[in-house]
Amino acid sequence: MRASAGYMKTQHEESADAGIKYSPAKDHSGIGIIDGTNVDHDFPKHIHHSYSLGLVTKGQRIIQTDNETEVLSANQCFIINPLQPHSCRRMGGKNHDYSVISIYLPIMQKVSREIWNKEEIPFFPKVKIIDPLITDRFSSYLYNRNNHDSNRQEKLFSLLERLICDYAVAASPGKSVTEIHPVIQQICCYIDRNLDQIIRLDDLADQAHVSPFYLNRLFREEIGIPPYTYLLQNRVKKSMEVLLETRSIIDTSSQMGFSDQSHFSRFFKEFIGVTPGRFLNQNQGGTEEFSSVSPLF
Template sequence: MPREQEQRHVYYDRDLKIEAYNLSGIVQKFPNHFHKFYVIGFVEGGRRHLWCKAQEYDLTAGDLILFNPNDNHYCAPLGGEILDYRAVNIPPDIMERAASEITGKPFVPHFTQNVVYQSDITQSLGRLYDAILKGGPRLEREEAFFFLLHQVLEDYAAPFDEVEIIQPNPQIQTLCSYMDEHFSDNITLDDLLTMTSFGKSYLIRSFTRQVGVSPYRYLQTVRLTRAKKFLEQGVPPIDASDRAGFSDQSHFTNFFREFTGLTPKQYQRIFTDSSTGTSRNAPVGNTGYGKREER
């Protein structure tokens, strides 16, 4: 499919504090990565092969996708088919607050499966997306959001103390914490070695096996997450790139688009009301307080 037919719409709901996005006509492969937020999505059209936490899935229209924070995954088209996809990204604090309101007790959800084939819940997700897209009344959007979460949590989630979650060993956790804190530094493999009893080859293999991504990919994903926060705050992309620790603006832009499908400028426009113009391949919307701005 020509790139001119690709469409990438992203909307931010300032009341719900979640992102809703739609990808259509997409043939792009997405490399191995993870998110720091929950993802609830579904395939509207096309077929995809998904790898997630050492499991493989063939996805078709009507399949529901559930990602916890830090669930590493990647995907590619099947048979050259284009992808149509809708999803919402939910920050952990928003998810935990909503889950606690739904259950009436402190509750940290964990999705017990990543793919649900031919799920009726996709209809609820579609209704939430449509309510955000049209800038519907706040009550309509809140109702759709809680109705969706109630269905997902009831059928496919368990609190952390009721599901076995294999954590990396303490030395690997130390490395993750160090990169989370020192993401903007020029971290080297030797720096990481000083915090473990490992050799270089074993560190890389052990980290990748336990975390699901390599140390470099982990660091770049943390940097990407930080850069997104800077962009949301109005920091110019060139400064966001530098603050997040990327080596140069070109590398930052290419990496950002590879993992999000958007350029940094296009992503930033989701959170601003005064920007004008955008790539014809990546329309971006900004929704909040019942107002919709689509470019």
């Protein structure tokens, strides 16, 4: 359908049927699941604290890292490493569907230890995973997520074993969690503990006993995004949990340190892909089994 004369939908608007929905694991495995439907949003450069294993189920998705740009079509998988800066966008401005599971580092280390018989951090050099068996196993895991399957965790580990065996290397050739500069580890921990507080670059520099200029440069080099972006991203992630607990946009905005509801809604839309109101409407189940974001360090 063509847009009416003189009107073009902006990035801050959303399609009537666009949605981001949480489906937390019923077995308390710590595997968080996100389903995006008719996503019409382009996500700026960001990082995750966990591995992100995803499957495009409709349309196409472009993922850009510092080293590559991949176009993923329906029934193709992707994997993002912890701390790997990347952006995601639609192909040709067309909406797409996807599902993503967040897999925290201890889980991947447990699987890799059984494979390699040593303590290593799996690193995936390529984003796109073209493997019919992995796609089939992942699709089955997603499809049966709400079933009471006693072998569900075993099936997940089988999927991760295949993924690590065929596509991971031991020890990252770039940054790994344990190789982050101690000053930046300290700052990330400080930010994670104080997401609801007003934090300025000068405050962070005082914590680390370095100059603001040096800290900003070092943070960008180590993490891939500025400290303020890191703060906003993690504040918004945490606000999802608070939002589902309070069911109040106003209360969440206030509790999480946003200057007003308008700023909260704008940043929520930027990093999550839908407005807080739509997110609430699409996630009515409460937060009993919601796995909150775990600090990386």
